Amino acid sequence: MNKSEINFTVELDKDRIPDKIFWDATENPNEGINETKAISVGVWDQYHKGLLGINLWTKDMPVDEMNHFVVDLIGNIAQMVSDSTQDPVIINTLNEAGQKIAKHLEEEAKRQSQQQQQ
Numbered sequence: 338m339n340k341s342e343i344n345f346t347v348e349l350d351k352d353r354i355p356d357k358i359f360w361d362a363t364e365n366p367n368e369g370i371n372e373t374k375a376i377s378v379g380v381w382d383q384y385h386k387g388l389l390g391i392n393l394w395t396k397d398m399p400v401d402e403m404n405h406f407v408v409d410l411i412g413n414i415a416q417m418v419s420d421s422t423q424d425p426v427i428i429n430t431l432n433e434a435g436q437k438i439a440k441h442l443e444e445e446a447k448r449q450s451q452q453q454q455q
Contacts, residue, residue, distance in 0.1 A: 345376060347393060355395045374398040375406050404442050411435040 341363040348357040361370045375394035382389050394403060415431035418424055 345378075346370070350396070355393050358393060358395060375403065377406075377410055401442075401446070404438070408435050408439050408442070411438070 343362045344360065346359040347355050348359075350356045358373050358376055359370045360373055360376065365371070375398050376391065378391040380389040381387075411431055412435050415428050415435065418427050418431065
């Protein structure tokens with residue numbers, strides 16, 4: 338039997354806030370441990386029929402990158418639904434939500450850029 342492992346290491350500050358997050362995986366295309374600013378892991382609890390989720394981000398994760406991460410997560414979930422259930426209503430709803438958030442972020446970035454130029 339083949340096995341694949343995914344490992345996370347989280348360094349916490351004195352207040353137990355993530356300072357650094359590292360990850361590695363058996364099938365990681367990059368050698369060695371990789372540092373990241375955020376992780377989101379969802380595990381299906383088959384006994385209680387619900388999500389067990391871990392969402393962590395470091396205190397120095399920039400807000401714009403966190404927002405981009407959210408858009409990418411939504412796209413990833415849409416792809417998961419496409420691959421697993423092919424439910425077109427859920428897929429379209431997720432894709433529309435991701436596009437709407439991405440558009441909002443673009444408009445916010447333009448607005449902030451215009452304010453900085455003034």
